[in-house]
Amino acid sequence: MEMFPYASMRDSFDLRSYVVLGPDDTKGRDVADVVRYALHGGASFIQLRAKHADVRDIVAMAADIAAVIEDEGKADTVAFVIDDRVDAALEARHKGIKVDGVHIGQDDNDPQEARRLLGRDAIVGLSAKTPDDMRRAEALPQGTVDYLGAGPWHETSTKPDCIVVGDDGVKHTLDAATLHALHALTTLPIVVGGGVKAADIPDLAASDADGWFVVSAVTAADDPEAATRELVDAWQAVRGDTMHDHPAAALLPTTLPAALSIASTDSSGGAGVPVDIKTMMANGVFAECVICAITAQNTKGVTHLEELSPQAIVKQIDAVYDDIAPAAVKIGMVPSIEGINAVADGLQANKATNIVVDPVMVATSGAKLINDDAIATLTSRLFPMATLITPNLPETRVLLETIGSSIDPQDEDGMEQAGLAIAQHFGCSVLVKGGHGLADANDVLVNADGTTQWFRGERINNPNTHGTGCTLSSAIAANLAKGQTLVDAIANAKRYITGALRQMLELGTGSGPFDHAWMWR
Numbered sequence: 001m002e003m004f005p006y007a008s009m010r011d012s013f014d015l016r017s018y019v020v021l022g023p024d025d026t027k028g029r030d031v032a033d034v035v036r037y038a039l040h041g042g043a044s045f046i047q048l049r050a051k052h053a054d055v056r057d058i059v060a061m062a063a064d065i066a067a068v069i070e071d072e073g074k075a076d077t078v079a080f081v082i083d084d085r086v087d088a089a090l091e092a093r094h095k096g097i098k099v100d101g102v103h104i105g106q107d108d109n110d111p112q113e114a115r116r117l118l119g120r121d122a123i124v125g126l127s128a129k130t131p132d133d134m135r136r137a138e139a140l141p142q143g144t145v146d147y148l149g150a151g152p153w154h155e156t157s158t159k160p161d162c163i164v165v166g167d168d169g170v171k172h173t174l175d176a177a178t179l180h181a182l183h184a185l186t187t188l189p190i191v192v193g194g195g196v197k198a199a200d201i202p203d204l205a206a207s208d209a210d211g212w213f214v215v216s217a218v219t220a221a222d223d224p225e226a227a228t229r230e231l232v233d234a235w236q237a238v239r240g241d242t243m244h245d246h247p248a249a250a251l252l253p254t255t256l257p258a259a260l261s262i263a264s265t266d267s268s269g270g271a272g273v274p275v276d277i278k279t280m281m282a283n284g285v286f287a288e289c290v291i292c293a294i295t296a297q298n299t300k301g302v303t304h305l306e307e308l309s310p311q312a313i314v315k316q317i318d319a320v321y322d323d324i325a326p327a328a329v330k331i332g333m334v335p336s337i338e339g340i341n342a343v344a345d346g347l348q349a350n351k352a353t354n355i356v357v358d359p360v361m362v363a364t365s366g367a368k369l370i371n372d373d374a375i376a377t378l379t380s381r382l383f384p385m386a387t388l389i390t391p392n393l394p395e396t397r398v399l400l401e402t403i404g405s406s407i408d409p410q411d412e413d414g415m416e417q418a419g420l421a422i423a424q425h426f427g428c429s430v431l432v433k434g435g436h437g438l439a440d441a442n443d444v445l446v447n448a449d450g451t452t453q454w455f456r457g458e459r460i461n462n463p464n465t466h467g468t469g470c471t472l473s474s475a476i477a478a479n480l481a482k483g484q485t486l487v488d489a490i491a492n493a494k495r496y497i498t499g500a501l502r503q504m505l506e507l508g509t510g511s512g513p514f515d516h517a518w519m520w521r
């Protein structure tokens with residue numbers, strides 16, 4: 001996914017002199033040529049409206065129009081949107097064509113979907129002609145829509161469907177009194193058009209409109225430049241030089257749930273804290289981290305390990321909870337008794353909830369990641385506070401050994417029995433992961449009350465699985481932070497990791513990492 005290389009115009013668009021046009025309107029003249037004349041005349045906003053063109057032609061026309069706006073030195077002041085076709089706007093933006101957004105009608109795309117597809121930087125304008133339309137627009141999440149288009153001021157042949165239907169069901173055109181009532185229902189700027197001619201501008205400029213839009217008044221004129229200038233001048237004569245003063249929807253504050261990774265670093269970025277952060281970000285939360293140890297590591301192995309002091313761990317946890325308190329926590333590699341005690345103390349003191357413990361013991365590369373004597377502390381201090389623990393098959397065997405169980409988790413029945421023994425012993429839910437099995441990648445959730453649920457995964461023939469456990473547990477924590485149930489959190493985490501493994505990323509000479517940003521490519 002390339003970054004759209006232009007500044008957003010959401011907080012700077014100028015609705016006053018809004019020209020709508022497409023190949024059906026320009027009497028055979030080139031659309032981009034007519035745009036140039038309109039710009040010379042003072043148009044402040046351009047919309048390409050090509051109801052009968054396919055995406056390829058719309059994108060080609062958009063490229064020509066954007067080039068004209070740029071050529072006229074107006075790329076920073078004149079916004080350019082495409083009517084209706086979010087797909088064409090997206091394709092154009094991906095190709096680096098400066099299309100600033102879309103204008104959608106009541107029967108076109110869902111405005112929230114358009115916003116989601118186009119992102120926070122694009123302009124989304126919406127036609128809203130009736131009181132009900134206004135109320136629906138106002139009920140959308142803040143920041144979904146940037147402006148409203150209302151009309152028609154007169155009946156018009158270029159937009160024959162554009163007749164206001166009032167709440168009484170009666171069709172009529174828009175007048176200043178009706179517009180005043182509509183205006184009272186919204187905080188968004190309103191551009192008004194439909195059959196607007198130069199003679200209408202004094203009335204429009206005296207109304208609650210924040211600007212006019214026209215199609216044929218400019219596109220059908222013999223001299224589009226002069227026609228535009230006449231409209232611009234008539235508006236300016238009443239309104240002067242002031243633009244609409246509505247607050248910019250683009251600059252509304254947003255928020256995100258936070259999730260915390262308490263683990264150790266992997267210098268190669270494929271496991272531990274770095275990959276937890278990538279995973280949490282990809283799963284839609286704000287990632288925070290508490291570092292317990294630093295490893296010098298790559299896909300071949302671990303060459304150095306240095307722990308942080310218990311005090312440094314507690315101080316990091318306190319700092320996190322003192323400010324951006326996470327809604328869920330993932331605990332990964334904590335190598336020593338002192339470190340584990342510090343994590344438990346810090347989380348207890350801060351009343352942490354939604355804790356996912358990945359009982360990391362041995363890396364995919366074979367390196368030992370926890371001291372033998374620390375396993376008892378891990379199970380006695382961290383498991384009881386966990387919502388979920390996520391042992392892989394070797395870790396499940398170690399845990400069974402510590403509780404004196406002889407269950408063998410070699411098949412599905414054994415995995416269920418193992419999960420139950422561990423869940424009942426430690427009083428937490430257990431996800432026994434099947435990544436180390438050979439035939440499939442099925443994991444089973446066993447709760448302390450004995451309920452079980454399988455999460456069946458397609459086994460991908462990918463040798464690069466460095467960091468799978470870290471990824472799965474972080475994705476589960478992220479999903480819990482978003483408010484998902486444990487079952488949904490696991491199911492969605494499984495989808496995420498399966499998609500990431502399926503990309504077949506090839507890095508490093510050992511068992512390498514996989515693609516954590518797969519759904520953005």
Ligand SMILES: Nc1ncnc2c1ncn2[C@@H]1O[C@H](COP(=O)(O)OP(=O)(O)O)[C@@H](O)[C@H]1O
Nearest residue numbers: 392433434435436441442458459460468469472
């Ligand atoms: N080759 C694979 N194809 C699909 N899913 C896999 C594969 N290997 C592991 N997984 C999944 O990745 C997650 C982590 O499991 P696992 O590899 O067993 O843990 P760990 O990394 O702790 O050893 C599980 O959901 C598991 O089913």
Ligand SMILES: Cc1ncc(COP(=O)(O)O)c(N)n1
Nearest residue numbers: 264265271272363364467468
């Ligand atoms: C710092 C750190 N934490 C965890 C793991 C386990 O990851 P995996 O077993 O998936 O290789 C690791 N290798 N390094």
Ligand SMILES: [Mg+2]
Nearest residue numbers: 360392469470
């Ligand atoms: Mg693991």
